[in-house]
Amino acid sequence: MAEKVLMKGNEALAEAAIRAGCKHFFGYPITPQTEVAAYMSKRMPKIGGTYLQAESEVAAINMVYGASAAGVRVMTSSSSPGVSLKSEGISYMIGADLPALIINVQRGGPGLGGIQPSQADYWMATKATGHGDGHVIVFAPSTVQEMADLVALAFDLGDKYRTPVMVLADGLLGQMMEPVDLPEPIKSEDLPAKPWAIDGHKGKRDHNTINSLFLVAQELEDSIVSRWKRYEQIKAEEQMSESYMTDDADIVLVAYGAASRIARSAVNKAREEGLKVGLFRPITLWPFPSDALEATVDKAKSYLVTEFSMGQMVDDVRLIVNGRKPVSFFAHTGGVVQTPDEVLEALRRVATGETFNMVPYQSKLSGEAR
Amino acid sequence: MSDTTTTAAVAEKPKKEKSPILFGRTGSLTKAITNYCPGCSHGIAQRLVAEVIDEFEVEGETVGVCPVGCSVSAYNFYSCDMAQAAHGRAPAVATGIKRAKSDNIVFTYQGDGDLASIGMAETVHAATRGENITVIFINNAIYGMTGGQMAPTSLPGQVTQTSPYGRDTDAAGFPIRVCELLSTLDGVALAQRVTVDSPKNVRAAKRAIKKAFQYQIDGRGFTIIEILATCPTNWGLTPADSFTWLQENMIPYYPLGVYKDTGAAEKE
Amino acid sequence: MKDLNIMFAGFGGQGILFAGKIVAYAGMLDGHEISWLPSYGPEMRGGTANCSVCISDEPIGSPLVIDPDVLVAMNLPAYEKFIDHVVPGGIAIVDSTMVGTCTLREDISYHTIPATALAKDNDLKGLANVIMVGRLLAATKFSTREVFEKAIDKSVPEKKKHLAEANKRALQMGESWTAEEC
Numbered sequence: 001m002a003e004k005v006l007m008k009g010n011e012a013l014a015e016a017a018i019r020a021g022c023k024h025f026f027g028y029p030i031t032p033q034t035e036v037a038a039y040m041s042k043r044m045p046k047i048g049g050t051y052l053q054a055e056s057e058v059a060a061i062n063m064v065y066g067a068s069a070a071g072v073r074v075m076t077s078s079s080s081p082g083v084s085l086k087s088e089g090i091s092y093m094i095g096a097d098l099p100a101l102i103i104n105v106q107r108g109g110p111g112l113g114g115i116q117p118s119q120a121d122y123w124m125a126t127k128a129t130g131h132g133d134g135h136v137i138v139f140a141p142s143t144v145q146e147m148a149d150l151v152a153l154a155f156d157l158g159d160k161y162r163t164p165v166m167v168l169a170d171g172l173l174g175q176m177m178e179p180v181d182l183p184e185p186i187k188s189e190d191l192p193a194k195p196w197a198i199d200g201h202k203g204k205r206d207h208n209t210i211n212s213l214f215l216v217a218q219e220l221e222d223s224i225v226s227r228w229k230r231y232e233q234i235k236a237e238e239q240m241s242e243s244y245m246t247d248d249a250d251i252v253l254v255a256y257g258a259a260s261r262i263a264r265s266a267v268n269k270a271r272e273e274g275l276k277v278g279l280f281r282p283i284t285l286w287p288f289p290s291d292a293l294e295a296t297v298d299k300a301k302s303y304l305v306t307e308f309s310m311g312q313m314v315d316d317v318r319l320i321v322n323g324r325k326p327v328s329f330f331a332h333t334g335g336v337v338q339t340p341d342e343v344l345e346a347l348r349r350v351a352t353g354e355t356f357n358m359v360p361y362q363s364k365l366s367g368e369a370r
Numbered sequence: 371m372s373d374t375t376t377t378a379a380v381a382e383k384p385k386k387e388k389s390p391i392l393f394g395r396t397g398s399l400t401k402a403i404t405n406y407c408p409g410c411s412h413g414i415a416q417r418l419v420a421e422v423i424d425e426f427e428v429e430g431e432t433v434g435v436c437p438v439g440c441s442v443s444a445y446n447f448y449s450c451d452m453a454q455a456a457h458g459r460a461p462a463v464a465t466g467i468k469r470a471k472s473d474n475i476v477f478t479y480q481g482d483g484d485l486a487s488i489g490m491a492e493t494v495h496a497a498t499r500g501e502n503i504t505v506i507f508i509n510n511a512i513y514g515m516t517g518g519q520m521a522p523t524s525l526p527g528q529v530t531q532t533s534p535y536g537r538d539t540d541a542a543g544f545p546i547r548v549c550e551l552l553s554t555l556d557g558v559a560l561a562q563r564v565t566v567d568s569p570k571n572v573r574a575a576k577r578a579i580k581k582a583f584q585y586q587i588d589g590r591g592f593t594i595i596e597i598l599a600t601c602p603t604n605w606g607l608t609p610a611d612s613f614t615w616l617q618e619n620m621i622p623y624y625p626l627g628v629y630k631d632t633g634a635a636e637k638e
Numbered sequence: 639m640k641d642l643n644i645m646f647a648g649f650g651g652q653g654i655l656f657a658g659k660i661v662a663y664a665g666m667l668d669g670h671e672i673s674w675l676p677s678y679g680p681e682m683r684g685g686t687a688n689c690s691v692c693i694s695d696e697p698i699g700s701p702l703v704i705d706p707d708v709l710v711a712m713n714l715p716a717y718e719k720f721i722d723h724v725v726p727g728g729i730a731i732v733d734s735t736m737v738g739t740c741t742l743r744e745d746i747s748y749h750t751i752p753a754t755a756l757a758k759d760n761d762l763k764g765l766a767n768v769i770m771v772g773r774l775l776a777a778t779k780f781s782t783r784e785v786f787e788k789a790i791d792k793s794v795p796e797k798k799k800h801l802a803e804a805n806k807r808a809l810q811m812g813e814s815w816t817a818e819e820c
Binding site: 024026050052054055056058059060062063064065066067068069070071072074088089092096198199200201202203204207208209210211212213 | 400429430431432433435442443445446448449450451452453454455456459462463464465466467468469470471473474491492494495
């Protein structure tokens with residue numbers, strides 16, 4: 001195994017993409033994902049790849065559309081406001097069954113928001129990446145190592161299912177450094193063949209078209225249904241999650257990405273106090289790891305969800321728990337990050353049997369949580 | 371929209387070697403029947419591009435991009451590889467295709483609303499990058515597919531569905547002369563305006579398209595051929611009157627000619 | 639080892655992030671789990687800068703250091719902002735040139751050094767941060783000078799390799815400094 005290197009999450013992600021055979025990057029500068037673009041602009045010319053700073057996020061995602069249509073592994077990266085701009089192109093890519101890696105290093109919103117870490121794009125990523133009936137696979141790394149590991153998987157699954165894949169990180173993961181074992185570079189001859197690509201038919205096959213337009217309603221329905229059959233397969237085969245000390249847990253804390261690290265610290269502190277608390281961490285946000293969460297419902301007495309948002313993933317947790325056990329929520333948002341002690345305090349209250357939806361505006365208004 | 375075809379749909383696709391058929395369907399067009407209205411210039415323009423592809427014998431190495439507008443279905447009409455693109459984004463999509471496979475010839479086929487309104491940023495930046503692609507720009511001074519709304523190239527005073535009292539330049543601003551505008555950019559190798567209102571002009575238009583493809587093959591950079599075109603349905607004129615309207619109104623505002631030609635500049 | 643959570647704080651431009659990187663690298667070379675997290679944003683361009691470094695033998699949960707075991711303070715605002723958060727029994731490493739007169743806590747230990755003045759007087763321009771790192775090494779003894787020197791080699795960018803020796807001199811100067819009061 002190669003020596004571990006100390007890298008920022010954004011840089012590890014970029015290097016891992018190159019090692020996964022991605023030689024085309026199209027992007028537009030925005031904090032806090034800038035290191036991805038900077039890294040690519042340095043590396044791509046040295047490996048015969050393309051780094052292109054587009055005129056806009058809109059143009060960048062459409063360049064990704066074109067390169068993906070031509071059959072190469074390609075990516076773009078941005079942060080929340082920029083991903084809003086990309087949503088048009090992502091929808092077209094879903095409709096045209098084009099794989100690509102889209103990075104969202106989330107920051108606070110809505111609007112220009114802020115530049116500090118946030119998880120307020122969960123809904124956008126998992127429910128409405130763009131207009132129309134469709135999804136993208138969404139990965140949520142929680143360490144720099146995962147930033148690297150999930151990138152390679154994202155390219156593989158994108159090619160396998162012909163779908164865009166998003167890595168939903170945040171400013172904290174993007175900016176922090178940790179030791180990382182970079183994956184071995186994939187050989188170009190080992191990349192999957194793409195007989196559907198528009199790379200010039202050379203007179204050897206019928207002409208290929210990349211298209212999301214179906215003016216006959218029945219044809220559009222058929223194309224959507226066939227795509228959703230693939231979604232069913234993705235839901236059955238690609239759910240990923242991590243469970244930490246959940247086996248004997250009375251309270252299951254649910255958190256993803258950087259928030260899950262704070263949650264993990266809180267779990268350790270709670271265990272020192274004798275509270276039986278475990279952490280359930282979704283790694284795929286779409287498909288949501290509902291099977292593994294379902295497996296905890298019988299044993300758990302209650303749930304606490306913590307995010308860097310006003311409560312988005314908590315919707316999915318509540319859908320799965322479906323009223324069988326109480327689900328509480330505690331969070332900060334807008335770039336404010338909860339401390340492990342705050343989460344610990346919320347856990348203590350859940351342990352006393354309280355159920356609450358504790359978000360900052362309520363605690364400020366009432367002086368204490370509801 | 372009419373299903374009437376404006377192209378010769380009867381002949382068999384000719385073989386690559388010399389065919390005894392003197393006039394037939396162009397090889398790099400499919401047998402699909404186009405959805406263009408009678409008298410629409412799309413049929414001619416599209417065919418000219420196909421003839422150029424045939425003459426260079428590059429159908430297997432050519433990839434076309436057709437974004438939103440009446441030309442959106444062109445992915446069905448060309449037998450080379452084709453991509454449909456979002457409204458205005460064809461130059462960005464073409465950039466991705468070209469950067470991924472730079473040996474291929476990549477062209478976009480865009481209308482005026484697409485190129486000069488919603489896609490102006492993509493157009494200007496592809497041009498200034500000197501992106502080695504060819505843009506075929508159909509300027510008919512109106513939005514065809516959505517039913518005749520004001521376009522960025524609609525003329526002052528022109529009556530459309532959304533300028534019912536005529537284009538008021540105080541409120542709606544002025545038309546954009548695309549070739550003139552792009553000719554100021556260093557990345558542009560060829561910017562030429564043509565039309566297809568007569569056999570002579572059709573031949574000239576084809577020569578321009580051929581030169582653009584040649585420049586792309588030679589790696590000279592961004593090429594754009596603007597084709598002044600008719601839209602009888604949305605202009606509310608007969609096909610014949612449409613050409614008269616084009617000659618009397620469009621050509622004076624959008625003079626035909628070469629606005630930039632790096633090849634000609636070298637010869638001088 | 640016991641978990642070590644370190645907060646480096648000062649002005650942008652003092653090399654706060656780089657100082658943290660050396661320490662993080664040293665932890666990594668010793669086989670510990672580590673994380674390094676900078677403050678980011680407009681601060682990069684001249685305002686306050688800080689970075690969190692966690693060193694542990696367990697996977698690191700929150701990489702944000704809120705209650706540091708060790709505070710490395712390179713100016714007065716940074717000192718004042720973070721000193722009350724240092725855990726009881728913790729350590730404050732203070733650049734006395736920049737912090738000057740300050741209120742002291744009784745329940746933590748202080749390791750002061752006029753790092754900025756020393757750097758200026760010893761032809762180590764811009765290396766007060768590494769002098770502070772040397773002082774941190776002496777105060778915490780969580781690793782060795784050899785490991786820290788290797789960490790410097792890893793941390794100094796390729797273009798600045800010629801500065802590695804000066805960095806090591808700064809490290810040694812900080813490590814061997816005898817205590818002075820703040």
